[in-house]
Amino acid sequence: MRTTILSFSLLFCSLITFSQNDSNCACCTEEHGAFDFWVGQWTVIKPDGSPAGKNIIEKIQDDCVLMENWTSASPGYTGTSYNFYNGQTKKWEQLWIDNQGQSLHMTGGRTGDKMIMKTDWMVAANGNRYYHQISWTLNTDGTVRQLWETFPEGQPTQIAFDGLYKKEE
Template sequence: MRTFLSIAIMLLFSITMVAQSTNCACCTENHTEFDFWVGSWEVTNPNGTKAGENNIQKAQNNCVLIENWTSATPGHTGTSNNFFNSKTKQWEQIWIDNSGGILHLKGNKVGNQMILQTDKDTNAEGQEFLHRVTWTDNKDGTVRQLWETITTGEGVTIAFDGLYRKKD
């Protein structure tokens, strides 16, 4: 009887340990939608010149994608935290760069694109505007990042258009 009880306790302990080790709150399909952006990248402008380098890593038990950007323009860097917000059922990005620039983007994946945008704001001329950033997961393994500023009455301005290629 004692042997049976010992085996039962050991079995229960093993099952509990396996359950705890496989419990990952951020290992859902939603949390992996932006994984195509994970990696170490060289980024080029549409004309082929180097725009910069970017390193995107998963952290906090797969709950966050951390971006570390270094521009080809000397001295310009930035960092973002990207995460799937389970409450709102959407992705968010909080970006801040070393010049004090800040963006808070929200949105979702549609097909092979992650499309995030800011809330509407008003510029100095009283016009409403927003920023929309679209990452496209290309079939050849590259990622295109297109940052558009959309201003009421003015249309769309391209703030950034970069092609990401994985570093070797």
């Protein structure tokens, strides 16, 4: 009888432990880790070599969210984004909010060494349609290139931002 009770007790404790591990690691999938290459403290450089700003990307909410905190080299501009893998849509999402009252919502995913997200079509004040697309490319030297492009309908693509992320020591 003691052996049976001991066996059931061990089985019960094992089940509790395994279920706790599963619930503590809800975002421990390959998909959830697809943007981890962006995590870190970065100095961001423009194509001409001048500083663009500083960016800190960290994992929060039990590794389910990447939080970005951007500070521009031009005084007075900051922004924060929340990036996460949406298991229902099977897409990555970013919600960007800055200190100028602007926001941006994008969705996308990783292809090779590149995370690509874009907005839905938007309408400018003049009635023209456009969308934004941002890509983050992991380079072989560990740097990350962020390219923000705007695609106005029927017009050439415009580059809104091009920055090279270099990890701070």
